[in-house]
Every structure is written in C-alpha cells, then in structure tokens.
Amino acid sequence: MEQKELEELIESVARKTGLELKLEALYDWVVFSKNRHSFLCSPQRYYGRVVTGELKVKGLECVKRSAPNLIGTTQREALEVLKRARTPCEFFMALKEAKSVFDKTRELIESEGLEPWLFAFCVKGAKEHFGRSVDACVWVIKGEEGFYPAQHGYHKIDKKHYLTLLEGAWEQIEPCF
DSSP: OOHHHHHHHHHHHHHHHOOOOOOOOOEEEEEEEEOTTSSSEEEEEEEEEETTSOEEEESSGGGOTTSOHHHHHHHHHHHHHHHTOOSHHHHHHHHHHHHHHHHHHHHHHHSSOOOGGGGOEEEETOBOTTSOBOSEEEEEEEGGGEEEEGGGOOOOOOHHHHHHHHHHHHHHHSOOO
16 A cells, blocks of 8 residues: 555544544554463554664563563563564565574573673562662562572572473564464
C-alpha cells in the first residue's frame, strides 16, 4: 500500500469512527509478538524494519531494563540479523540465522565460566539492603534461593531460569501464525 492510499484510509477511518489516527512510519515488514497469555499476537510488542532501514522495536526484552544483559544482547543480535532483510521473503530466510544466535547463547549458558555481569539486570524501585527504594538495582539470580543483590558478590546462577528467559525472548521474535 502506498503512502497516499494509507492517508486516504486514515481519513476514512477518522470520518466514520471519530478516531484520529496518524501515520508514524512506513515499514518493509512488521512482526507482532506472541502474547504470553493467549494464542493472539500483542499490539504492544512488535518489531519492524522501517523503509529507511532502521529497526523499530517496542515491548521486547531487549528494550527492557529488567532483561538480563545476556538475554537482551542475544535478542538485539538476532534482530540485527533480521534487520538486513528488506522483504518478507528475505525475512523468513533470515529467521534461521537469527535462531542460530539464540542457539549459541543456549550453549554458552549451558557451559561453565561465563562472566557474572552477563546475568545481571535492573529492577526499578527495588529496595536496597538499607530498606530505602532506589531507581534501579542490579541483581543476579542464585538457584532456588531466588534473587540476591549483586553487591553481595557473585555466587552462581540458575541455568534453567536463564534458559527459560532465553526461550521467551526467542518466542517474542518468532512470528505468530
């Protein structure tokens, strides 16, 4: 659909419904992510390649401060692979390469010796150990004992937890059908 046709559609919708819409960007393609609570896609979580070549991302793990560094970085790398695709056909061909980014991270998590900072994330409004609320605090997960403040030093991580987060980050990228 051309920009003029879109503008005419927006005008028509506004006349018939009273809803004022605006055209924010033209995309080569857009993917709406799966909703965790139903089989539908979520309009609040999407990514798409704007015709200018940039990638627009909303609601995915890689744009959340609460995402562990490793998960956010992996998702950003996979999106960079997909961003090179200019057409929907190229996009679907690039999905396999994007999935391989996640597969490599899965292997890293399952291996030993990763840097602790890769598993850190921010929690807005977290309580510091002195009891006052702070804007953000870095935490790391430790086994079944839950979260502990990163300033207490690195102990170990719950690999199963991070593998679950990784799978969820892939599900946000994988198209709904």
